[in-house]
Amino acid sequence: MRSRVFGRTGRSVREIGFGAWAIGDAWGQVNDDEAIAALHAALDAGVDFIDTADVYGDGHSEQLIGKVLKARGGERPFVATKAGRRLPQQTVAGYSQDNLTAFVDRSLQNLQADTLDLVQLHCPPTDLYYHPEAFERMERLVAQGKIRHYGVSVERVEEALKAIEYPGVTSVQIIFNLFRTRPAELFFQQARERNVAVIARVPLASGLLSGKFGRDTHFESNDHRQFNRNGEAFDVGETFSGVPYEVGLAAVERIRPLLAGDASMAQLALRWILMAEAVTVVIPGARNPRQALDNVAAAGLPPLSADVMEALARIYVEDIKPHVHQRW
Template structure:
């Protein structure tokens, strides 16, 4: 797998990583044995970047990662986690020095390490990006050796643009996929100019871009694709990338003819993301070894031809853009 420079950290990472939300919670039933096997399969295939958060399964995702890495030994992958969503209500005041340190200390215990590779503020309120003291607190934690780097996970392009004005922000995690094009404009250009790593999440639009769903698909009650359809629990953009389900299904049918021979729609969607050099790493989830290996195989697809890129752009403009473009 090809590697890309992780911003100005001095680290390189493979361009496809492992998104560990689904092995924690909120995606229906979780099978720990399958989750562990998926992580092992991904690492066996050369993956070296894992993204998690302290709230995924209330720390369960972090602890599973620690278990797998302890079993394997040897060189550790780059493990990114997040902090901030443990607040009962999202306020700027909640990102206090005491709270940040407490969350980070908990992640240190969960991941069984003495220093965290990367801690991302986990989709804090927009106003937080206009409070330099929040970022100064992260700087102090770097100085004290609790984390090597810090970044942000954002909902909106505006937040990403504001975050990269802070010189200590090493990375921005953002939603970008065939149903969410806006980050590829001004934000990607600015991130490249400032040498900030870009982590792409929700690359398959919560599975819509796998092409495996239909109007008859039913999701479990504890799956966010069921309980967050309209943003009831968190930002609706995290579920199906904010695209109405039926609209997404119709657009998927237009994308199917673009899939290269011997590839899948999901692999096409991942390769499409990697066509932009501003992307550092994309983090699809995997709940079993087969999914993990299939995700990584997308990196070996040939570059997509201009006609495929143009076709994706047309489908976005005609079918998807009115629902999402100006919202995020």
């Protein structure tokens, strides 16, 4: 895997990371032994960036990561977590110094760390981006040595553009995949000019872009792909990237003929993301070692041809864009 510089930190990370939402909760039954094995497999394969959050399994994801890193010893990978979604209601007032400090202290304990590499405000209310004092509170946590860097995880491109106006924002995590291409229009250019790291999340559109789903695929009741289809629990853009399920299935069938060699649909989707130089790291999830290794292997695929890139762009414009482009 290539390494890319993580914004102004000066630290380099390999371009395929490990997204740890799926080993926490909201993706059906979680097997801790398999999750731990997935983490080990990813790290053994060279992954050195892990993304988690304090609400993934109410801290369970963080705890598994802390357990694995303690067992391995040696140099720790870059671990990014998030804070803010544990609030009972998403309000600007909730992002107080006391609350943010409490969230960070809990993550430090869960991850068995002395300092957190990166804490991201976890899809806060849009109004928060217009309150400089919220970012000043993160600066205090840096000054106290509790965190090294801070960033944001956003729902909308407009939030990302506002966030990077704050000089202390090191990174932006944003949904970017074959079904959500809008960040590449303006935001990526602005991020590069300001030397802000970009973390591409939901890279497989909640598994739609794995090419393994069909009309009769069953999702467990505790899987967000079942309980959040219409945004019942959180922003619907987090589930299948906001694309209506059957629309996404049809688009996947148009993509399938573009596969070459032994590459899987998921690997094609990941390789497409890596074609964007503004992306620092992409964070596909993995719940077992095979998935983790398949994700890493995507980095070894050759660059996609101009014809394939053009065909993928056409599928987006014709099938997907009307459903998502202006909304996020």
